[in-house]
Amino acid sequence: xxxxxxxxxxxxxxxxxxxxxxxxxxxxxxxxxxxxxxxxxxxxxxxxxxxxxxxxxxxxxxxxxxxxxxxxxxxxxxxxxxxxxxxxxxxxxxxxxxxxxxxxxxxxxxxxxxx
Amino acid sequence: xxxxxxxxxxxxxxxxxxxxxxxxxxxxxxxxxxxxxxxxxxxxxxxxxxxxxxxxxxxxxxxxxxxxxxxxxxxxxxxxxxxxxxxxxxxxxxxxxxxxxxxxxxxxxxxxxx
Numbered sequence: 001x002x003x004x005x006x007x008x009x010x011x012x013x014x015x016x017x018x019x020x021x022x023x024x025x026x027x028x029x030x031x032x033x034x035x036x037x038x039x040x041x042x043x044x045x046x047x048x049x050x051x052x053x054x055x056x057x058x059x060x061x062x063x064x065x066x067x068x069x070x071x072x073x074x075x076x077x078x079x080x081x082x083x084x085x086x087x088x089x090x091x092x093x094x095x096x097x098x099x100x101x102x103x104x105x106x107x108x109x110x111x112x113x114x115x
Numbered sequence: 116x117x118x119x120x121x122x123x124x125x126x127x128x129x130x131x132x133x134x135x136x137x138x139x140x141x142x143x144x145x146x147x148x149x150x151x152x153x154x155x156x157x158x159x160x161x162x163x164x165x166x167x168x169x170x171x172x173x174x175x176x177x178x179x180x181x182x183x184x185x186x187x188x189x190x191x192x193x194x195x196x197x198x199x200x201x202x203x204x205x206x207x208x209x210x211x212x213x214x215x216x217x218x219x220x221x222x223x224x225x226x227x228x229x
Contacts (some may be wrong), residue, residue, distance in 0.1 A: 043159070045216035106159040106160070106161075
């Protein structure tokens, strides 16, 4: 069973640019959630995708958007980057239905720095 | 609505001493509760979870937590701290069913003193 992977590991962008972060879910999982973890804080929920549709969203502006693909890999896109977007971005996969445990398994994260 | 409060952003214990990390939750529906550990520059690793079965939950690395509904608490304990336990610990809550967002506390950084 493969774990959750994320790419890239680190990324540096400038204000106003756009960025795409990628996540590959754990095998057999149909749900992916994205979190933003600012320095010294707990992870904050951005949104969740279940079977390619958004299934819940946190308090983040529309310039944060996502996609989930048929193979359950996922992307997080952030437009018009701001300095405050600098954070560790975590994706977590889980399985809803079919006896899934609802436990979320996290990837190692992508460290985004906005200059 | 749901929330998590972790009391003590930093906790120091001596090697071999009891570890107690406190977590109180608020949830409008029966919750699922989790403890995660995060080592520097890494993602989150699940330590243990409560999903409405036994109230005393045992996890990895010798950790356990007890769900106390009357106190709305889910404190994490380990009888004897090891140097390798030094990390940041996050308590998290989600409504039972798990179809919605997980809400995390701000974390407790555990320091183990030799």
